[in-house]
Amino acid sequence: MSDPVYLDCNATTPVDPRVLEAMLPYLAVHYGNPSSDHVYGQRAKAAVEAARAEVAALIGASPAEIVFTGCATEANNLALLGAARAALPSGRTALVTSSVEHPSVLNPLRHLAREGRFLTELPVDAFGRVQLNHAAAVINPEVALVSVMLANNESGSLQAVREIADLAHAVGAWMHVDAAQAVGKVTVDVNALGADLLTLAGHKFYAPKGVGALYVRTGVTIEPIQYGAGHEHGLRPGTENVPHIVAMGEAARLARTTLVPEATRMTSLRDRLHGLLDAAIPGLQLNGHPTERLPNTLNISFPSATGWQVLAAAPTVAASTGSACHAGDHAVSGVLAAMGLTPAAAAGAVRLSLGRFTTEGEIDAAAQALISAWISLTE
Structure with a gap:
């Protein structure tokens, strides 16, 4: 059958055959640690940075704003927990999201609510979209972070992210966008969206499972949620998964061109x-x-x-x-x-x-x- x-x-x-071809040498031949100073390490580091540039180009960011993670769930946790911790000294303790977010957004935010933050989960209409009047009513100067996905994984409905981001920025809050389902399917531009933080998942656009990325806008400071050496701008410790990062870079290049x-x-x-x-x-x-x-x-x-x-x-x-x-x-x-x-x-x-x-x-x-x-x- x-x-x-x-x-x-x-x-x-599925992994695109061109993506597989790009990553295989970094499993079999170019196996160096990107943190090593010798030629093996520097080849791996160069490959990681080339991939970072491709991912950045796909979403209209600069390479320095891309942090590689193990998956989109990790990127969402880093964005949400890291932003909430960074906001504590400001006294802002309120968080806003939608009722149709992925569990990797809702569950970290609900965890923060149990720790004492105030969380609002905005309702959606019959199409699964947040109504801007509802968002405007709760996004106030107490809010540290707003997190609304660009595209829903079940319905496919697109949210009015730019308009919600404008509401957030008007009161000094940051805007996080879970774009895991959107990247590679529709145009995603962090500046057009007004995103301060944005999540990507490699396996949603023909890279393997086990690699993701978080866009962190220049000037936005978040706290790490894991501690170790200073990999990925100090936000994601651990030796980089070079083959999968290379794969995500090639997948980003293909997505951008097609x-x-x-x-x-x-x-x-x-x-x-x-x-x-x-x-x-x-x-x-x-x-x-x-x-x-x-x-x-x-x-x-x-x-x-x-x-x-x-x-x-x-x-x-x-x-x-x-x-x-x-x-x-x-x-x-x-x-x-x-x-x-x-x-x-x-x-x-x-x-x-x-x-x-x-x-x-x-x-x-x-x-x-x-x-x-x-x-x-x-x-």
């Missing part, structure tokens, strides 16, 4: 998939904003069936009923609940996320498999 059609690219992407045509192609395929399903399944519901969302993401609710039942009946399609971090749990998605979906609609939800290697033939095959699965469950 051939492998199923992979429509779970928001969970992780972003516009890939976004157009994925939007077309996503809409084709939606059209095929919508034409065959009466009552199919789109979850997320109809236009302000990621070009690769289609979150839909099947009527009269649960999402996990549909996917179980369509073994030739690999997709998710929610984010990968909740795989295997049939509880209603917190994101969809925050968007106001009924329990039945939330239970019927399936997230279909396309990628660089998704073909039109695979889209047609996946649509037919999902339609057949739904019919078999509802006859």
Whole structure:
């Protein structure tokens, strides 16, 4: 039996063969420690700095503003905990986020709330977007940090990050953006967004798992959350994972050079998939904003069936009923609940996320498999 059609690219992407080719020499030949002064170490250091420049170029930053981490979760923790600790002397103890953030944002912030900070989790509308009037009502001079994701991992909805950042900056607060799902799919420019801190995940744009990065705007000072030697500007101790950093740099280069045509192609395929399903399944519901969302993401609710039942009946399609971090749990998605979906609609939800290697033939095959699965469950 051939492998199923992979429509779970928001969970992780396959490693691009060009990325693999770029990283392999740093596993087998250029194995030096970047902190070493000899030629082996300096070759590794040069590779790390070249990758740093590529990641910076992808998001409109300078190389000195990029800190490599082990993953986006680590980058989010460093940003949030580090910023909160740095803000303590100022007396600012309030934090603001949205109710649809990834657990790697919500859980560190809730940890800070248990330590005594005041946390506000902003509600979202039916499209999963923060309303600016709600944000304006709570972002005040007591706020140290606002953290709102650019793109939601489940619905794909894009937030009005620039407008929220303007509210934060007007009262002297910093703006953190979890852009893990957005980078490589839509244009991400830290200056256009007004981001002071921004998180990236390598494995969301065709690098391997196990590498991420945090953008820290020049002039923004955060405290480290781990202590050791002075790697990564003193913010992330430990010998750099050179092969994976090189891979992330190559993935960033590829993303930057192919972003516009890939976004157009994925939007077309996503809409084709939606059209095929919508034409065959009466009552199919789109979850997320109809236009302000990621070009690769289609979150839909099947009527009269649960999402996990549909996917179980369509073994030739690999997709998710929610984010990968909740795989295997049939509880209603917190994101969809925050968007106001009924329990039945939330239970019927399936997230279909396309990628660089998704073909039109695979889209047609996946649509037919999902339609057949739904019919078999509802006859």
